[in-house]
Amino acid sequence: MGESVTHVAASVYTDEARFAAEQAALFAHLPQVIAPSALLPRPNMAVPHDGFGLPLLVSRDKAGKAHVFYNVCRHRGTRLLEGGEALCAPRIVCPYHAWAYALDGTLAAVPRADTFPGLDKADMHLVELPSIEAGGLIWFARCPSADFSDAASLAAEFDAFGLSGHHLYRRRVHDVASNWKLIMDAFLESYHVQRLHSSSIGKFFADGVTAADRIGPHQRSAVGRADYLAKIAPDDWPALRAAITFAYQLFPATVIVVSPDYVNVMVLMPQAVGRTLVENFMLIPEPPATPEDELHWEKSWTLLDEGTFGGEDFRAAALGQQGLSSGAIAEVTLGTLETGVYEFHAQVDAALSPARKK
Template sequence: MAKSKTKYVGREHGVHLEATTPAGPFYTDESRFRKEIDSFYYRSWLNVAREEQIPEPGDFVTRAVGDESVILVRGTDGRVRAFYNVCRHRGTRLVEEPEGHKLRSIVCPYHGWTYSPEGSLVGAPHTEAVIDFRKEEQGLVAIRVESWGGFLWVNLEPSAPPIAEELGRFFAKFDRFPLRELRLASRQTYEVRANWKILVENYQECYHCAPIHPDLNRITPYFSGEVHDYFVDGARMTPFSGGYMEFAKDFESMTWSGYTNRPPLTGMTDVDRRRIYYYAIFPNLFFSLHPDFLMIHRTWPHSPDRSTVECEFYFDAAAMDAPDFDPSDAVELWDLINRQDWAVCEREMKGVRSRSFKGGRYSEQEPQVYDFDEYVRRRLEEA
């Protein structure tokens, strides 16, 4: 086999050069989708929120995870807890609002059962004569929640390994940056008519960057950078994958001009300032650390062909306090890039429905795409 003259981002040799891309049912089959939600979204550590969203006792956010609803609330003791957003009486959804502040108690709108922010049942009208009824046994059903980098993570599987065991190697790569001190500057939400795996595959390669993202490709050419971590590396499997891309010329950030007057984030070395780090954390997080800000995407699947994507931008708090702070140079460019991605992902979703599509071939530039697809296959086989 002749060796390509193109610079690889990732492996020069690998199974992807012999493999076939998935056929249509990998993306369209309803039963596969339901199994993925159960095996991945209900049994993995999910990035769901930011601690700064719920700074005071009674502050809360709710999250839809598949068919489940999760509420995260800060208790009067300052601790954040997560619960199924379900009344223990007859299963009514307790809170519909996406977020709120200073919630003194959680009251079921149906029959008035009342819970403290710590999840304890404190009021249940007309249960005095109920046999063997104990309020202390009827609190909200807890969900595991942990924090890293100022983010809140939940896992609906009670027996799952601790987050440090699952993602500790990823965390160690970025612990040198004070991510907890960053502050949210912008949030955008997109409704995308595409399977969630198509969105992850898209993030796993820049093979498409030259034709789809000319502005991005001008600043960080698609052949720049290196991949350091793979979902699948031989027999080894890990729940994250990524590396970095390098700036062309003397560019400093992913902005319209490629330059910025914002200072680099604390902890950025001269080497870091020439890079953007891109990591996918399975199953729902894209983590993109720029020299002067952090951008994340969260993917939330609803059906085989419908997903919600949240995109958030975090900047240094001191930079945000400056009177001339304006993140639009980054936010607006990434909004364009996002929309370019979602549009082409939706076109792929339309195409894989065709009875003619039986799978294709991976290019030299797509080892990470192959590894993600293989990771999904192996995880489903284990489930």
């Protein structure tokens, strides 16, 4: 909880030059989450990924190691996989000339190899981007010198929730008419919960009962549920998990919401100053075993993805973008329950500062 009212300039959400600077300083250089590990639950799986404006391929090889490659054949530059669904196979075959790649990126086969005299298949590995899998999350970076130490240090946080052992129930990409930071803002304060979410989840939470702190540039928070907190001992982990929703805001643009019985991982992918793709992954402890299980998780998915997130948080961000783009106000005003928003923008400013000095 902050001590005073703070402000953020409205232009940080609407200025094209600011957006370009963020793309160059943050998204082109810093590691970011591309997907939870549960997207690839078995060896020899691959999923095409275009959300960051690049043709990418997330794979898990036969040894179980995760990779992020360019989804581009080394022969003639053809895109290898289309769509967004997972391929379950030991090889990826180019649709043009059928060059085949193993899921670790090695070139496995070339039709009519005799017509490529002197070609060494070992030199034709798919182009790989730096990545790490830690704590049930797959991180990648576009910059060859990216520092993944934060990803490794955060792994213990997510291991405590058993994230790497969760099952992917469903995923969906939302196209939100909003600057990416307005979406992040929604998960950096609980002031809105009982108001914006009054018809969905608001009734489950105690107003203003939130604890939050920072881990480097990242933030984490715990929001209490009504009528439970006073009865719980601080060291009773199962009881805390049942009564508290934990949220992580991984810098620059990933949100993880740990509810009592499921987890939402939301990856934000800025497309333009006023447009952001958000991929929402819902993870559950294990696959549904009965029709009753399926009904339960379907209800939870609908409540969160279509209601709380899609119908309320993302809608509020889009409405905010409309208002701020009008120029009616020069700055956003933040109360003492919204200090996390101010802290987040301070981290963005700090990340931009070196770029602005060059």
